[in-house]
Amino acid sequence: MIEFRLNGNSGVSPYQQIVQQVKNALRLGRLRIGDQLPTVKEVVGKIAINPNTVLKAYRELEHEGLIAARPGIGTFVVNSFDETNYAAQRTLRRSLEVWIEKARRAGLDDESIEALFVDTFLFSPKELVR
Amino acid sequence: MTYAISASGLGKRYGRKWALSNCSLDIPEGRVVGLVGPNGAGKTTLLHLAVGLLSPTVGSISVLGEGPASSAEQLGRIGFVAQDTPVYSGLSIDAHLQMGAALNSTWDAQVAKQRINDLGLDPGQRAGRLSGGQRAQLALTLAIAKRPALLLLDEPVASLDPLARREFLAILMEVVVEHNVSVILSSHLVADLERVCDYLVVLAASRVQVNGAVDDLLSTHHRITGTPKDLKNLPDTVQVIESSSTDRQTTATVRSVDPIMDPAWSIESVTMEDLVLAYMGQAEEQRRDLVRSKGGAK
Amino acid sequence: MIRFAWRQFRFQVIVVSVLLVAVAVVLLVTGPQIAHDFAELKGCKANNDCNFLSNAIQNGHNKILNFATALSLVLPALLGIFWGAPLIAREIESGTYRLAWSQGVTRSKWIITKLSVVGLASMIAAGLMSWMLTWWASPIDTLNANRFSTQVYDTHYVVPIAYAAFAFAVGVTAGVLWRRTLPAMATTLVVYTAVRVTLTEKLRPYLLTPLKLATKLSRSGGYGFEQTPSGRLTFIDSPGNEPNSLVLNGDMVGKHGAALTSQWLDTHCPKMITRGAPVSGHHSVGIKGIGGPVPKAFSECVTKIAANFHQVLTLQPASRFWPFQWIEGGIFLAVAIALCVFSYWWLRKRFA
Numbered sequence: 001m002i003e004f005r006l007n008g009n010s011g012v013s014p015y016q017q018i019v020q021q022v023k024n025a026l027r028l029g030r031l032r033i034g035d036q037l038p039t040v041k042e043v044v045g046k047i048a049i050n051p052n053t054v055l056k057a058y059r060e061l062e063h064e065g066l067i068a069a070r071p072g073i074g075t076f077v078v079n080s081f082d083e084t085n086y087a088a089q090r091t092l093r094r095s096l097e098v099w100i101e102k103a104r105r106a107g108l109d110d111e112s113i114e115a116l117f118v119d120t121f122l123f124s125p126k127e128l129v130r
Numbered sequence: 131m132t133y134a135i136s137a138s139g140l141g142k143r144y145g146r147k148w149a150l151s152n153c154s155l156d157i158p159e160g161r162v163v164g165l166v167g168p169n170g171a172g173k174t175t176l177l178h179l180a181v182g183l184l185s186p187t188v189g190s191i192s193v194l195g196e197g198p199a200s201s202a203e204q205l206g207r208i209g210f211v212a213q214d215t216p217v218y219s220g221l222s223i224d225a226h227l228q229m230g231a232a233l234n235s236t237w238d239a240q241v242a243k244q245r246i247n248d249l250g251l252d253p254g255q256r257a258g259r260l261s262g263g264q265r266a267q268l269a270l271t272l273a274i275a276k277r278p279a280l281l282l283l284d285e286p287v288a289s290l291d292p293l294a295r296r297e298f299l300a301i302l303m304e305v306v307v308e309h310n311v312s313v314i315l316s317s318h319l320v321a322d323l324e325r326v327c328d329y330l331v332v333l334a335a336s337r338v339q340v341n342g343a344v345d346d347l348l349s350t351h352h353r354i355t356g357t358p359k360d361l362k363n364l365p366d367t368v369q370v371i372e373s374s375s376t377d378r379q380t381t382a383t384v385r386s387v388d389p390i391m392d393p394a395w396s397i398e399s400v401t402m403e404d405l406v407l408a409y410m411g412q413a414e415e416q417r418r419d420l421v422r423s424k425g426g427a428k
Numbered sequence: 429m430i431r432f433a434w435r436q437f438r439f440q441v442i443v444v445s446v447l448l449v450a451v452a453v454v455l456l457v458t459g460p461q462i463a464h465d466f467a468e469l470k471g472c473k474a475n476n477d478c479n480f481l482s483n484a485i486q487n488g489h490n491k492i493l494n495f496a497t498a499l500s501l502v503l504p505a506l507l508g509i510f511w512g513a514p515l516i517a518r519e520i521e522s523g524t525y526r527l528a529w530s531q532g533v534t535r536s537k538w539i540i541t542k543l544s545v546v547g548l549a550s551m552i553a554a555g556l557m558s559w560m561l562t563w564w565a566s567p568i569d570t571l572n573a574n575r576f577s578t579q580v581y582d583t584h585y586v587v588p589i590a591y592a593a594f595a596f597a598v599g600v601t602a603g604v605l606w607r608r609t610l611p612a613m614a615t616t617l618v619v620y621t622a623v624r625v626t627l628t629e630k631l632r633p634y635l636l637t638p639l640k641l642a643t644k645l646s647r648s649g650g651y652g653f654e655q656t657p658s659g660r661l662t663f664i665d666s667p668g669n670e671p672n673s674l675v676l677n678g679d680m681v682g683k684h685g686a687a688l689t690s691q692w693l694d695t696h697c698p699k700m701i702t703r704g705a706p707v708s709g710h711h712s713v714g715i716k717g718i719g720g721p722v723p724k725a726f727s728e729c730v731t732k733i734a735a736n737f738h739q740v741l742t743l744q745p746a747s748r749f750w751p752f753q754w755i756e757g758g759i760f761l762a763v764a765i766a767l768c769v770f771s772y773w774w775l776r777k778r779f780a
Contacts, residue, residue, distance in 0.1 A: 006325065014325065044303035048296055049325045050162055051307045181530050185780035199780065205532045212526035218436070219522075225435060232432045234532035269527070276532065 001038050002031055006047050014049055018057035026066065026080045028089065037067060037075040132195040134159045134280050134312045135180055139189035142175050149175040151336050153189070157314065157329065159280070161343075162306060164327035165316035166406050171333045173316040174213060177284045180314075181210045194280055206236045209273030209311075213284040215266045219258025223251055223268060227275070234276045242275035263294030267301070274305055281305075283315040287322055299326055320403045332406055334413030344402060351405050355381050356395040363392070372408040372415075383408035429533050433545040440511055444553050451496060451557070455564040458489055466567035486571050493565060500557045500583035504591035505620050507550040512599020513612035515546055516775065520607045525779075535780070539772050547596050547768070554592030558584055575749050576674035578628065586753045590760035595620045597767035604771045604778075627756070633676050635755050636748060641670070641741045642681075645734040653693075653726075660690040661697070663733065672746035682737045697729035 002025050004018055012020070025031040038046075040054045058075060061067045068078045103113045133156045140153040150172035157163055165173050178184045179191050182199025191197075196204045217226060223246060231237045246253055249267050251260075257268060266286055273281055283302075287295040303326060306313060317323050323330075331341040340347070351371070358380045361373060368390060373382035383404060384390075390397055400408075434441075465485050472478040516539075519525040529535060562584040569580050581587065598619050602612040645665065652664045665678060680688035744752065 008321070008324065041304050041307040044307060045300050047325075048299035048303055050328050051303060052328050178526075182535075182780050183526060183529055199529070199535065202532045202534055202537070205530065205534070208530070210526070210530035212523065212530075214523065216523040216527045218524055218527075220439075221435070228435070229432050230531070233429060236532070272527070 001036065001042075003038075004043060004047055006049060015053045015057040015060070018043075018054060019060055022057070022061055022066070023081075026077070031077055031080070033077050033080050035077045037077070039074065132159060133157055133192075134161070134163070134314065135191065135193055136195075137176075137179075137189065137191040140176075140179065140186055140191050141188040142172075142179060142184060143187040148336055150179070150333075153338050155331060155338055155341050157331065157341070159194075159312045160310075161312055161329040162303075162327050163312070163314040163329040163331060164320075164323035165314055165331050165333060166320055166323060167316075167318065167333035168410060169318055172336045173318075173333050174284055176333065177210075177282050177314070177316060180282060181208065202235065206234050206276055207279045209276055209278035209281045211266070211269045211273050211281075211283045211286050214289065215262075215269035215286065217257040217260075217265055217268055220256065222254050222256050223260075224253040226257060226268065226272060227253070230272050230275055236277050238275050238277050241277070242271055245271045245274070261294075263290050263298065266290060266294070266298055270298070270302070270305075274309065274311075277309065278311060281311050281313045281315075283313065285316055285318070288317065288319070295322065302326070320406045324402045327402075330402065330406075332409045334410045335417045337413070339409040339413055340405075347405060348400060348402065350387055351383060351385050351400045351408075352390065353381065353383055353398045353400050353404060354390065354395040355379065355398075360392070360394045363394075364390075372411045429537060429541045430545060433542050437511075437546055437549070441549065444507075448553065448556055448560075451499065452560055454492060455496065455560050458492060459564045462489065462564065462567050466570070469567075482571055485567050489568075493568065496561050496564070497579050497583050500554075500561050500588055501578075503557050504550075504554050504588060504595040505617060507553060507592050508595025508597075508599040508616045508620055509613045511546050511550055512596040513603045513616045514609045515542060515600050515603060516771070517603030517607060517609045517612045520603075521609055529779075535776065536772075539775060543600065543768050543772075547593060547600075547764075550592045550596040551589045554588045558586075558588040573671035575672040575746065576744065576752075581749075581753070582628070586757045587760070590757035590764070591624065593764040594623075594760040594767075597764035597771075598623075601767045601771045601774075604775050627759075632752070632756060633674060633744065635752055636744065638676055638742045638744055641743055641745070643739050643741060645730075645737070645739055651730060653729075661693040662690060663688055663693060665739065670741065670743060670745075672749065674744040674748075674752075675741055676744070677742040679740050679742075680733070680737045681740045688733065688737050693729075696732050697725070 002022065004021055006014055006017055010017070022031065022037070031037075037058070040051050040058070043049075043054045044051050058067065058069070062069065066077065066079050067075055069075045100113060103116070108116070135155070135157045137153050137155055141151045142149045153172075153176065165176065167173050175184065179186060180193050180198055182197075182205070194204070194207055199205055218229075221229075227239070227242050227246070230242065231239055245267075249264070249271075251264060251268070257265065260268065270283075270286070273283075281302075286302075287298050290298060299322065302313065302315075305311065315323070315327075328344050329342070330344050330347060332339040357378065358375045361370070361375070361380050361382065364370065364384070367388055368384050368386040371383045371385060373380055375381075383400060462485055465481050469478060469481045469485065472481060516525075519528060528538060533541075565580075565584070569575060569584070572580075575581060582591075595616065599612065599616040602615040602619070603609065606612045606615065654662050654664060663680065665680065682688060682692075
């Protein structure tokens with residue numbers, strides 16, 4: 001089952017962080033259609049946050065059609081993003097791992113690696129150049 | 131609608147010093163309320179007034195629609211954990227539970243036993259031998275097993291290490307989900323409360339500085355940066371809580387229901403910590419002004 | 429609430445119970461012997477046997493008698509200090525009042541229950557001690573015939589129960605005022621002792637207006653003469669042995685109410701006066717073989733006094749013993765209740 005983590009300093013509100021983490025999990029295949037999400041009680045028991053925050057996040061995900069609550073049973077994933085990306089994601093992850101290792105060997109520290117990636121990513125074209 | 135706590139002009143004086151003055155607020159039910167302020171600001175006094183451990187010098191307070199400690203039933207609807215979580219150190223955990231059962235008509239022995247089990251505590255253990263975190267959990271159990279409608283907690287995590295603190299708050303949130311209680315907890319550490327509270331009351335200099343739902347407060351307060359002269363040009367609808375200026379730059383925390391249209395200012399959102407610090411700073415400023423003016427008048 | 433009040437109080441009860449049981453065992457073992465001797469005494473004929481028996485009863489168990497009497501005397505104070513003073517002071521001092529007063533019992537019920545449970549327990553403990561001692565010592569007391577003495581009056585029958593109630597109430601009040609256990613305990617000891625001693629010495633003799641009883645010069649008392657440095661003679665008579673009474677004072681009164689003055693002595697007992705060395709010492713008259721040989725001048729003077737004067741005792745007669753127990757007991761009990769009411773009021777005023 002997915003476990004949430006809250007970053008107090010990120011500037012992103014807690015409920016947004018939960019929504020993002022569910023969406024990311026869906027994108028990365030860690031959550032698939034039919035998987036059960038943890039109950040509100042389970043979430044707040046692991047990370048001490050207000051239950052309303054969790055409820056709000058789940059409501060938004062439900063509104064976006066990604067999850068649905070089955071009364072008496074639990075909350076489940078009913079929809080996801082394009083599944084065919086999973087295979088491509090595995091290959092891309094491997095390439096990224098190789099790239100990171102190269103960057104480390106070149107002597108870059110963690111922050112430089114992250115800065116290099118974010119910078120390149122932000123300035124990259126937003127759409128595929130055909 | 132019943133408020134969890136409703137106070138009007140509430141004040142408490144010890145000798146010549148007012149521990150709490152002119153306190154008026156209506157705290158709704160169904161929230162996790164953070165009562166924040168520096169030490170000595172009146173948080174404990176307010177909570178003790180709510181539980182009926184003190185009686186007001188002026189003003190009035192009602193809890194769940196009734197006077198504090200007005201009857202055994204009313205006391206049964208409120209669970210209270212005092213500062214430093216007092217327990218009878220010579221009595222075992224079990225004896226404490228028996229006390230709870232004997233003294234509270236709404237006691238749920240099953241809930242109590244389950245919680246002690248889940249916490250991994252030995253019921254025969256003397257309460258004096260428990261660690262700080264375990265004592266806090268025992269006190270919380272005693273408060274919860276009454277099946278109260280409202281939980282009042284006075285600095286429950288102040289003397290706990292960070293791990294115990296996190297565990298306590300996590301368990302508290304589970305309790306909120308499971309038993310649907312309203313919670314009011316006080317702390318002088320904002321970081322503890324930021325994650326768990328959805329309603330905030332800031333007490334400083336023995337007064338309520340600000341109170342409201344966290345979402346509302348965060349959306350109506352902003353951190354603005356501009357030049358010092360722009361400060362004077364702010365419209366009246368923008369209330370400056372606190373500001374600090376250098377020659378060229380002014381930063382201020384302001385409250386404004388309407389958005390600030392002036393392009394001279396760059397606007398950011400505030401965190402709860404920023405907000406609390408701003409109001410506490412304002413209270414400290416006011417206090418200093420008062421002392422200075424008194425000194426000047428002499 | 430009652431059950432929890434007991435639970436909190438368990439250790440103190442056990443300590444005192446163990447003590448009382450130990451005393452009970454000792455008294456139960458030795459008591460029947462005393463009772464048996466006393467029964468025989470009633471039926472004894474020969475003087476020697478009677479003397480032997482009465483001596484055995486009165487002096488045979490002195491260690492136990494002294495210990496039990498002392499315990500009964502001291503027990504109320506101990507109960508006040510160890511049961512009364514910490515009752516509320518400890519809850520306030522340790523902060524547990526914040527736990528206790530947020531439970532589902534009203535403040536009234538909490539205070540009243542604790543006061544009642546422990547207060548009544550104090551009275552019962554003192555009552556048990558008093559009852560055991562009274563039963564065990566009853567033959568001794570009958571022979572000693574001195575029921576108004578502290579050894580008997582303060583430690584037997586009814587008043588110890590009232591003393592315990594009073595000591596308890598003093599303890600509770602001290603605890604409520606000090607809000608700390610140790611000062612409360614010390615205060616209880618001081619106040620209780622001071623009040624008890626004052627009441628015994630100053631007030632008890634006058635609980636009812638004393639009676640005056642005219643008697644002949646006591647035959648079994650001690651007489652003496654004292655000469656002041658200036659040569660004046662005074663007559664000293666220890667007030668007679670009125671059994672089971674509280675004698676306050678004894679005056680020599682002559683015809684027409686005249687007092688026995690030094691002048692009268694100078695006139696009628698000239699041989700008693702010696703120049704230089706004062707005549708002093710007490711000689712008992714009437715009991716053979718005690719004291720030294722009685723000078724003739726001495727016994728002549730005493731005869732003259734007896735012929736012209738009689739003794740008037742100011743006393744509380746034996747018949748007033750029980751009224752006094754009830755009156756004094758009532759006073760202490762009333763004060764105890766008043767103190768408890770005050771403590772209740774003060775506690776509610778100080779907190780809520």
